[in-house]
Amino acid sequence: MSDLLVPETRVLAVASHVVYGHVGNTMAEFVMQSLGCDVAALNTVHFSNHTGYRQFKGTRATAQEITDLYQGLCQSNLTDFDVMLSGYAPSAAAVEAVGAIGIDLQTKAASKPGSFFWVLDPVMGDQGRLYVNDDVVPAYKKMIQHADLILPNQFEAEVLSGIKITSLATLAEAITAIHRIYKVPHVIITSVQLLKLSHSDSTPSPPDNYLTVIGSTTRSDGSARLFRVDVPALDCFFSGTGDMFAALTVARLREAVFAAGPELRNTASWVSPDEVVSADLPLAQATLKVLSSMHSVLERTMEARNAELASAALVSAPSGDLSVEEQQKQEHLRRTKAAEVRLVRNARFLRDPLVQFAVQDWSKEDLPDQL
């Protein structure tokens, strides 16, 4: 019986924790464990539920508490991690504390290139606005140069690159700039909604209602080696999908790097030789599996959500006693809960993705002249 597990991988996952639902580490931990990774979860907040409910209770870890937990691991020789995945931290000082952990692990692994890999999700905002304090941005900007792979969304990529993404050309420009400014060897920009972009350039557009994921592993001259995957968008907002993406990417990238042979995994930052075309990059192959798993899980989540909302609508009592405001609040809570990712019951799609998308080589040559 095949277990469908990726090669043994010890991950330090630093992100938020919620009691109910699946975001941050409460998403990433189970996703990586399902694929066979040993996950040490260092939680940066302890909340009752995700903030999309518009109300929650709980506490944030201070920078000192984050540092202390890591020092606890150090003093007992419990830092033999192959990968660190860092996500949300609740303040600039906390981001810096997480950064110091990544740098320390990197320093410890310095004599063995490729033995430690840092995946950084620079959680700062979405949809055109920051949801962290302003001082978190420079904290990330200082830290990203140490990461091996970063996973900004479209807005975060704009913040980091200083380039407004309005077209496929400016998207490629932003990735190129991120490679250049931060010397970060791998980048994936998750969830680009190309429909919202101007299609004035000559690059073929994806069909309507598709999301585009663009990634790149740098070449030895520092240039971008771009690939692109288009996936159908689902008509629903789910919380935690960025964390699901990051966690699956950790496991699948490690798997793809192992599949490429011992030389690559003993290379600093797992950067493939220049002759590897973008569609054959481990990062591209990993992204295909990641998006396939996600699409299956989210498709089933949407079905379950629709069924839950329909059945709840049938039984909901008349709410004459509630103010309009209170009725709207209750309806928001109900819809938010119904959209929680159905993670655990669909774990088989994490372990065994049905690859249903294609990766496109998206080298500079294909891009319009204005790039």
Add this chain to the structure above:
Amino acid sequence: MSDLLVPETRVLAVASHVVYGHVGNTMAEFVMQSLGCDVAALNTVHFSNHTGYRQFKGTRATAQEITDLYQGLCQSNLTDFDVMLSGYAPSAAAVEAVGAIGIDLQTKAASKPGSFFWVLDPVMGDQGRLYVNDDVVPAYKKMIQHADLILPNQFEAEVLSGIKITSLATLAEAITAIHRIYKVPHVIITSVQLLKLSHSDSTPSPPDNYLTVIGSTTRSDGSARLFRVDVPALDCFFSGTGDMFAALTVARLREAVFAAGPELRNTASWVSPDEVVSADLPLAQATLKVLSSMHSVLERTMEARNAELASAALVSAPSGDLSVEEQQKQEHLRRTKAAEVRLVRNARFLRDPLVQFAVQDWSKEDLPDQL
């Protein structure tokens, strides 16, 4: 493809969290998720590692923080739990806060018998000594009457029953007393080392180096309905096995109760009719699968531990610079780390137990006269 999942189950798990390794919720959450349970983990401490290392860093949640997190769930209608599993809480006030959560969930479910079930692990001590403050004991004693199933170890059963367990007869007496004093319908005493007991009574002893697990579901007259499973003991101490037992029991008991048909699961506390003999109890059938999964995982853990210790011994540098005390400390840390349960890579044994033990009906008739 069978998923090997138990019926859909929403669990609120209240216990400790560690970054590295698997104890408390860091054990129970993944175990229950592997079997398909949706787990909401409310963490009572946030430590770097388990206390068996003899050093750790981190913070304890206050009773107020525990209550706040639960209030956060309540205010957003996120309390639709089928089961609560409560374990370690770091103070008497925290134990009481956890108890109030269990009672509140029970009250909310009062109109639907069987729709909520509380599994309580009264974590107080082991091997003849308390490792909590003295005031935790009365806090548990007040709370247990509300639980549906409790999972004390031998020492905790002695504390709760007031009966010193020195023989199979006194073991049965302790369970009978727990049913009587606390009106708790299901009890399992985990990890009884019968080798240490006097075998002066006439009940057949298990072979050498076996652990005995004794359980009971009460009859309608309040008497015990005892069953017993003997399992080979492994020659190694593992942390978190009590939490593994509890988590597997939640999932497997729910599965067995569903298999018994809709009547039982709509009965308060899932108490089987009197005519069901002890070996056929859902609790007994669940225990068999639980112990089989555990034995497979721990057997593989011990193999991996032995290999790790052997290989580390080969490469360990001369430690001439370290004091004897420091060498001993490093050796203890190394051995403790090596004995961490190999949970994630062996998840298939959680999902698909190879049942290799037998359950024995152990009714009063078989017990010696002195009972």
